[in-house]
Amino acid sequence: MSILSRRGFGALLLGASALSGLVLASLPGTTxxxxxPERTATVIVPFPPGGASDITGRQLAAKLSELLGQQFIIxxxxxxxxxVGAGALxxxxxxxxxxxxxxxxxxxxxxxxxxxxxxxPLKDFDLLTVAVRTPNVLVANPNFPxxxxxxxxxxxKKNPDKVSFASSGTGSSDxxxxxxxxxxxxxxxxxxxxxxxxxxxxxxxxxxxxxSFQNLGAIAGxxxxxxxxxxxxxxxxRNPALPDGVPTMAEAGVKEVEVxxxxxxxxxxxxxxxxxxxxxxAMIQALNAxxxxxxxxxxxxxxxxxxxxxxxxxxxxxxxxxxxxxETGKIQPD
Numbered sequence: 001m002s003i004l005s006r007r008g009f010g011a012l013l014l015g016a017s018a019l020s021g022l023v024l025a026s027l028p029g030t031t032x033x034x035x036x037p038e039r040t041a042t043v044i045v046p047f048p049p050g051g052a053s054d055i056t057g058r059q060l061a062a063k064l065s066e067l068l069g070q071q072f073i074i075x076x077x078x079x080x081x082x083x084v085g086a087g088a089l090x091x092x093x094x095x096x097x098x099x100x101x102x103x104x105x106x107x108x109x110x111x112x113x114x115x116x117x118x119x120x121p122l123k124d125f126d127l128l129t130v131a132v133r134t135p136n137v138l139v140a141n142p143n144f145p146x147x148x149x150x151x152x153x154x155x156x157k158k159n160p161d162k163v164s165f166a167s168s169g170t171g172s173s174d175x176x177x178x179x180x181x182x183x184x185x186x187x188x189x190x191x192x193x194x195x196x197x198x199x200x201x202x203x204x205x206x207x208x209x210x211x212s213f214q215n216l217g218a219i220a221g222x223x224x225x226x227x228x229x230x231x232x233x234x235x236x237x238r239n240p241a242l243p244d245g246v247p248t249m250a251e252a253g254v255k256e257v258e259v260x261x262x263x264x265x266x267x268x269x270x271x272x273x274x275x276x277x278x279x280x281x282a283m284i285q286a287l288n289a290x291x292x293x294x295x296x297x298x299x300x301x302x303x304x305x306x307x308x309x310x311x312x313x314x315x316x317x318x319x320x321x322x323x324x325x326x327e328t329g330k331i332q333p334d
Contacts, residue, residue: 036275037070041097046085046106048078051196052215052301056131056263057101059295063286068278072099080114081171081333082106087118089125094270096279101131101265104173107315112323113171113333122319125266126276127311129283132301133260135235136177136213137220137242138249139228144210149232149252152211156187163189166209168197170334173261176322177213177234179329181249181257193334204228215261216241217300234259241300262304264311280308 041064045057054076061072077085086106092098100106107121121127138149146152156163167175170193182188192209194200197218203209205227213234220241222228232252233239239246249257265283267276286292287305296303306314325331 036096036278037068039097040071040073041099042075043072044085044089044098044100044102045074045076046078046082046100046102047076048196049076052134052217052261053082053101053103053106053263055299056296056301059292060101060131060265060283060286063289063292064282067282067286081110081169083110083114083117083119086110086121089266089268090119092268094126094268094272096267096271096275099128099265099267099279100125101263103264104262104318105171107264107266108318109171109173109176109322109326111319112326113331121266121315122312124269126269126271127308127315128265128267128276128280129287129308130262130264130304130306130311130314131283131287132296132303133262134216134301135233135239135260136174137216137223137233137246138181138211138213138231139204139219139223140211140231141204141207141209142226142229143207144229146231147229149247149249149254152231153185153187153254156182156185156189160188161190164192164210165189166192166194166200166204166212168200168214169193169195170331172197173259174200174213174215176325176331177257177259179331180259180325181213181254183325183328184254184257201228213259215300220300263301276308 043057043061045054047053057074061074064072077088082102082105086100086102089098089100110117111121146155165178167178175191197214200212201214201218204212205222216239219228223230223242230242230246232247232249233242234249234257236258238248284305287303293303
């Protein structure tokens with residue numbers, strides 16, 4: 001699920017097109033990193049099939065296979081909010097034949113959430129690119145009494161620790177977005193973690209939970225069908241996938257709750273410089289391919305495809321942001 005600030009993403013998106021033109025010169029047709037890849041590469045997805053990381057990984061792997069002339073295959077290694085698969089990446093040989101496509105949780109949340117985490121994304125990974133992002137949407141069961149954000153805040157203040165916030169799991173972006181919202185509004189609620197966004201949304205539609213922050217792509221259809229009502233989107237602007245009138249969180253009167261869930265690619269630390277440059281360039285080219293962009297847009301994702309250097313700067317900010325939310329909320333892993 002997931003998280004990007006306006007300040008962070010301004011730096012990420014600025015200059016991405018110019019970078020793409022520079023690094024793509026190293027793709028097929030030149031002698032740069034000419035020997036790579038010479039065999040099948042594995043892309044670890046640290047979550048089960050069907051989720052956002054899996055969808056992103058499969059789209060990217062398919063296009064990389066086409067561009068680089070070797071197969072890039074998916075290996076789903078789920079567990080511990082993505083830390084099992086990420087730990088496996090740390091142990092892999094840094095030769096470009098083992099990669100990772102994972103979520104904000106893997107890169108920015110786990111380092112603050114788990115004290116005994118088996119990897120450090122800044123020290124143990126060669127960061128390649130933030131692939132895509134999507135905002136979260138504050139949604140409620142249609143029968144829930146609040147019909148906008150200010151009514152929700154008023155309801156929370158009159159009913160402290162009674163409104164249930166469903167999430168896809170402790171430490172997920174939707175969980176931490178809810179925690180951030182409660183901190184910024186000085187309110188409290190009851191966190192109800194589920195084993196994935198699907199079950200959380202099902203219970204929300206069924207009236208067994210009150211509200212939730214869910215990825216845009218996961219709930220847009222339910223909102224249009226009247227099964228859920230959208231109160232606000234955590235983006236920097238309104239989204240055409242939602243009905244007219246659904247404001248941003250800032251427009252609804254709550255500042256500093258601009259949140260994006262994002263998916264990114266990395267390799268074990270120590271890649272040869274030419275292999276890293278070729279992978280980075282190929283990924284940027286793959287993500288910017290019109291047919292790939294269209295597929296991501298159809299499911300509510302925007303392509304980012306930034307540089308490895310911009311990814312690193314952004315990740316430092318993201319880790320700091322979510323560490324503050326976790327420590328303030330005294331959030332513990334299950």
